Amino acid sequence: MKKAIFLSLLCLPLASFAMGQNYSSPVDVLGAHNNNGRGCAGCHAPHSGAYGSGHAPKGNASDTGNYALWGQDASPLYGQTIAFGDNGNYVETLPANLNAGTADVGGILLCLSCHDGNLTYNNMMANSVYEMRIGLIKNTAYGANPIPTLLGKDGTTAANYYNDHPVGTAATLVNKYGNPIMGKAVGVTWANPNFIVTAGSAYDQFITNYGWPAVAPGVWGPQYGITGAGTPYVLCTTCHNQHVMTVYTSRAVPNGGSHTTTIGAGAGWYPTFFFVNGPYNPNINNVANTNAPSTTQFCRQCHFGEANESNNTNNITTVYQ
Secondary structure, eight states: OHHHHHHHHHHHHHHHHHTOOBOOOSSOTTGGGGGGGTGGGGTBOTTTHHHHTTOOOSSOOTTTTTTTTBOSOOGGGTTOEEEESGGGTEEEEOOSSTTSOSHHIIIIIHHHHHHBTTTOTTSOOOOSOHHHHTTOOOOGGGOSSOOOOOBSOSSSSTTOOTTSOOOSTTSBSBOTTSOBTTOGGGTEEEETTEEEEOTTSHHHHHHHHTBOTTTSOOTTSOSSEEOTTSOEEOOHHHHBOTTOSSEEEEOBOOOSSSOSBSBTTOSEEEEBOTTBSSOBOTTOOOTTOOSEEHHHHHHHTTOGGGSSGGGTOOOOOEEOO
């Protein structure tokens, strides 16, 4: 009888875990994008666009504020060509204006209008990660040096984008053989506009152990861009949610696979840092490495060749907090 009671009690926390997590942020979820008290108006000017934010755009200002009520001066970036990552092998030519109608307007250009310290030099940013400044990062492995937030001006060589993760139409999520970057043999196929996961496949097991928040068909549609040829590519907003810094919310979504949520552990609220679009908690102390930290799992959504499930190891679950 006692053994039965013990097993029942043991199942309760496991059942709770399977139903998702109920994390609550210690700070306002907008975090750094509260812009030192200016709030939403630090990025979105409800009247007059960049002029309404006190800017006098230096370039073509004819579209200022016409897209997302954008209040920053993005004009220095119009039509610029930037070489990202791996010795500059991922070249992105930015849209000519905010009305280009492509995914890289909202998914890259607007992000760089604040986060590019090389071309948008009037972005009023401190170039230091907010979580570190207010003491949210407890993991001492990060050290004491400030973590930069600007591209092209991060303290290394001037105008250096080689050390930034590739984004743009060259950073495709389908390789030159037509297979998704996760690999066709592991149970993922691309059917424009969605990735489709085969039930019972290796990637399906990965979704059970972590999820697929960055590449799953989202509540509001895909979080990646799609070229005119129908190929998906990485945006800044594939990996980041600019509106919620500290919490990832997993909701039920249609996905064409065997899972109904973006996180395998279930719908709920999960800790995240750096505006990452998924559970991502660097404060985990997993010395024994018996579980996979959410920081590692997030990257494995696309870099699946390095995942446990891709290497015949299916029993490693994710630790979120």
